[in-house]
Amino acid sequence: MASVIQPNSRVGFDTIPQQIERRLLKRGFQFNLMVVGQSGLGKTTLINTLFASQLATTAGRRAATEPVGRTPEVRTVSHEIVENGVRLRLNIIDTPGYGDQVNNEKCWDPIVKYIKDQHSQYLRRELTAQREKYLPDTRVHCVLFFIQPTGHGLKPIDIVVLKKLTDICNVVPVIGKADSLTLEERERFKETIQAEFKYHQLRLYPFDQDEYDEEERESNEIIKQMIPFAVIGSDTLVNVGGRQVPGRKNRWGVINVEDPNHCEFSTLRDFLITTHMQDLIDTTAHVHYELFRSKQLLALKESSSQQQQQQQQHHQTGHSQQTGQSIPQSSGGGYQGPPPPIPGTQAASSTPPPQSPSMGMVANKALPPGHTAAMKK
Numbered sequence: 001m002a003s004v005i006q007p008n009s010r011v012g013f014d015t016i017p018q019q020i021e022r023r024l025l026k027r028g029f030q031f032n033l034m035v036v037g038q039s040g041l042g043k044t045t046l047i048n049t050l051f052a053s054q055l056a057t058t059a060g061r062r063a064a065t066e067p068v069g070r071t072p073e074v075r076t077v078s079h080e081i082v083e084n085g086v087r088l089r090l091n092i093i094d095t096p097g098y099g100d101q102v103n104n105e106k107c108w109d110p111i112v113k114y115i116k117d118q119h120s121q122y123l124r125r126e127l128t129a130q131r132e133k134y135l136p137d138t139r140v141h142c143v144l145f146f147i148q149p150t151g152h153g154l155k156p157i158d159i160v161v162l163k164k165l166t167d168i169c170n171v172v173p174v175i176g177k178a179d180s181l182t183l184e185e186r187e188r189f190k191e192t193i194q195a196e197f198k199y200h201q202l203r204l205y206p207f208d209q210d211e212y213d214e215e216e217r218e219s220n221e222i223i224k225q226m227i228p229f230a231v232i233g234s235d236t237l238v239n240v241g242g243r244q245v246p247g248r249k250n251r252w253g254v255i256n257v258e259d260p261n262h263c264e265f266s267t268l269r270d271f272l273i274t275t276h277m278q279d280l281i282d283t284t285a286h287v288h289y290e291l292f293r294s295k296q297l298l299a300l301k302e303s304s305s306q307q308q309q310q311q312q313q314h315h316q317t318g319h320s321q322q323t324g325q326s327i328p329q330s331s332g333g334g335y336q337g338p339p340p341p342i343p344g345t346q347a348a349s350s351t352p353p354p355q356s357p358s359m360g361m362v363a364n365k366a367l368p369p370g371h372t373a374a375m376k377k
Helices: 013-027 043-050 109-127 156-166 183-199 214-226 265-275 277-323 371-375
Strands: 029-036 075-083 086-094 142-147 171-175 237-240 243-250 253-256
Touching: 029 043, 029 109, 029 277, 043 086, 043 142, 043 265, 109 156, 109 277, 142 156, 156 171, 171 183, 171 265, 214 265, 237 253, 265 277
Parallel strands: 029 086, 029 142, 142 171
Antiparallel strands: 075 086, 237 243, 243 253
16 A cells, blocks of 8 residues: 655645646536426426426326327436536436326336436547547436325335336435324335335435445435425415415415425425435446446347357358258268258259369279269268
8 A cells, every 4th residue: 555645845736626626527427317206296296306497397298188098208407507616417208107107007208218318428429430529318317206295105016117217316305295294104104115125125316335435325315214205395485484485375374485394395495406416427327338238248248159050050151052951071081071052052952063083082092883872971
C-alpha cells in the first residue's frame, strides 16, 4: 500500500473537484423518471409537485373522452429545468392504461420491454466502432410505483409487476393520494405492505452497497423503514402561516403537502432529488445495466461459438459430400474411392466410371475392376 505524503507547499491538485464541477455544469445532467400505476392515483400531480413545475398533463390522454388503450402505451415527455445555474434534462416516462383493464394479464410487458430496450440501445451505441463522446442516456433511472390506498394490502398484479421491475431497475413505491386514509389507517397499511415486500423478497431501492459509508448506510436504513412513502400532490398553492405552499383545502382544514405531519412528500422529494439522484443514476449504470450488459455479451459469445461450430460442421459435411464417404484405410495407403456423380450432370449408371491409376492404387498395386464396391465395408 502506498504511503500518504503531505506536500511541503501547495501543488494545486486540490482543485480537481472544482474542475470536474465546471465540466459537469457545462454539460448538464440527465435524469429519466418513470411513473407506473393505475389511473386516478395522482401520478401527474405528484410529478409536477416534485419539480415545482408544470411538466406533465393529465394521465397521458389527449382528451377526456379518449378511451384507454388495451395495453399501456409508454409515453415520454422531455424538459430542461434550470436551478441556480444547474441544467437538468428530465425525461418523464408515463404508462397510461396500466392496470385499467378488466383483464390485466401481461399489461406489464410494454413497460418491461421499454426498460430493456433502453439498455439495448445504450449497449449498441457503446459497442459502435466510432461511438459518440457522450452517449445519450435514455436508461430508466428510477420507477415511481404507485400503490392504491385501499388500506388492505398489495393487489396480485402489484406483486407480479414489482417482481418484474425490481429485477431490472430502481423501484421506489409510493402510496398515492394518501390523504384518503387516516393517520392510523395509513400506518397499518404501510406495515402490511412492508410485510408483503419482505415476504415476496422484493429488492427495492436503495440497495446495500460496500462503497457506502456509515452515514449513507444509516440514511438508507431510515428510508427503507419509511417505504412506501405516503404522498399527496397538489398543483395549487395555499396560504399557510403567511407563505404560499403546495396544498389543498378541505372541510377539515388545509393540507400542507410539505408538512411531514400531513404526508411524506418532502421526505420523498429530498430522497429522490436532493440526496440520491446521482446514486440512482450510478446504480442504474453500475448494477442494472452492467447485469444486462454481461448477460447480452455472454449470449453473444455463445451465439458466435455456436455459429462457428455450425459453420465447421457445414464445411465438413460439404467436404464429405464432395469427396464421398471415407473408406477404412488399408495398410498401403488412403484410398478414398471415386466421387459420386454430381446431380444434374449425368444420369446414374451401374457401370463405374473409369479410374485414374493414381486414385486406384493400394500398396502400390492397381485395383482390379469392380473392387471399389468390395472395399466399401
